[in-house]
Amino acid sequence: MYLLPANTSAESDRIINVSGLVIAPGFVDVHNHTDRSLVNPNSNLNEGFIRQGVTTIVGGPDGYLSPVEIQKLKDSLAEHGAGTNVACYVGHNSIRSEVMKNDFKRDATKNELNQMRTMVK
DSSP, rough: OOOOTOOOOOOEEEEEETTTTTOOOOOOEESOOTTTTTTTOOOOHHHHHHHHHHHHEEEOOSSOHHHHHHHHEEEHHHHHHHEEEEOOOOOOHHHHHHHTTTOOSOOHHHHHHHHHHHHHO
């Protein structure tokens, strides 16, 4: 979609007259759980988002994606593509578990905090 000033002449295969209507830029869905399903060849979830005007989705809202998992998702999206823009939250608990394994109920050491900072960057 491209919006031109009223006095501009341009050619297109399809022109939609939106006089009297409301048009909006793409919407951002900041809380959904579809990030892992986006790269599933048996689902076409992004088509539903696009049809509803959602052009950007943000996955991992409950903090379950660690930086390692996010990198795997990025690699898969780069290989297979996605119909929308995709972003992810980085989960605090996922980062702690990645660095501290099953010993995450204690305070992190300075070294562990530095490892976590590096993972987020």
